[in-house]
Amino acid sequence: MTEATEFEFASVDLSGEAIPAVCSECAAAGIEHLVAGLQAVHCRHENAAAWRVGSGPWHTRENMTAEQLRDAVARAVIASPAKLIQAMSAQRH
Secondary structure, three states: OOOOOOOOOOEEEEOOOOOOOOOOOOOOOOOEEEOOOEEEEEOOOOOOEEEEEOOOEEEEEEOOOOHHHHHHHHHHHHHHHHHHHHHHHHHOO
């Protein structure tokens, strides 16, 4: 078993989760950062994003592109997993 690095993401099927603003089709294509304990998903149908740290509550943002979600997640993971929600909330255009 290899150890995950701080920059590694894995695909994760989140379709069994009740994620606000995300359809089950898009939830099946979620991402998970194993080191930071972060899960995130973008819904292309609703143009919305959702994320959570660990088993915490889901946070959502409407009108967020997949690229904006990836950028915000990357910055948050690099900065500190503890600052994830703050970084995601600051991602506005």
